Amino acid sequence: MPERSGVAEPVRVVVVDDQELFRRGLTMLLGVENDIEVVGEAGDGVSAVELVVETTPDIVLLDVRMPKRSGLEACMQIKAQAPSTRIIMLTVSDEEGDLYEAVKNGASGYLLKDSSIDEVAQAVRVVAEGQSLISPSMAAKLIDEFKEISRTDREPGNAPRLTDRELEVLRLVATGLNNREVAKQLFISENTVKNHVRNILDKLQLHSRMEAVMYAVREKLLDLP
Known part of the structure; x- marks a missing residue:
């Protein structure tokens, strides 16, 4: 949890998804959490990078498949322009290639959209503390990818x-x-x-x-x- 002047502050989050209904719903549900504050929303990769540079949130929840600029490209640009911001990919994609590219581009978390709101909120907290978090169903795929690299x-x-x-x-x-x-x-x-x-x-x-x-x-x- 970020601390300022010794007092714990809410984790500041930006939500990025091109599906407005999903984005607004996630924003509302996260807004109920006392220790999380959504400070902005974006619907495409270009707007996402601009918003993050403007607001410097602690966490970005970022979809992989988006118009104008993909989430994977946006992830890399956000890490270049706002390195202190941590990124959690929240997506329907369970492709090993997307997971691999996301981690390579600097993402600290990778969750599937069928995760519960409690799981998403907990991921925000864990990643804000500097840890990494990946859906259990994806962790095995990432390890397999590591093994391929090592061969x-x-x-x-x-x-x-x-x-x-x-x-x-x-x-x-x-x-x-x-x-x-x-x-x-x-x-x-x-x-x-x-x-x-x-x-x-x-x-x-x-x-x-x-x-x-x-x-x-x-x-x-x-x-x-």
Whole structure:
């Protein structure tokens, strides 16, 4: 939860979807949550980027398929122009390629539109805290995509060196575990996990946990089973 002057403020959200009925409905439902504030809506990828630059929200809920500019393209531009804003793709697309491109372009979450409003609201909270979140049905597909990457003949590059503990954290993140679950697996505190994740992102100069996993697999820093 974002904090200003020591007081927790609502998570500021922008909702982007070309289907007006879905967009308005989601905005109304999220507006009922005490700790979430919708600060704007957009119906296409071009307007989305402009709105995010203007309002600098904490979270953008972004559809994949949109007119003028796709959500995947908008995702990349938003991360370039407003790097502190975190992006959750909310879409009907369960294609592995869309998931892969979304994570590669900087998305921190990927939910399907059949998710409940409670699941969407919780995703907003979790991603606002710096974690990644992917629908359980999509997590296995992402891991399969990672495995395909790791099977390529690409030689390791001159990647920054991660510690053994950081690699352990990355391996667990790759299986979809959140910070609390990683901490339980490694018998360390949740704050220690957060510090490891922050160090990993700093070393690799990346924006999200899932980006870090993709980078590590591509550079042969870790092997998935």
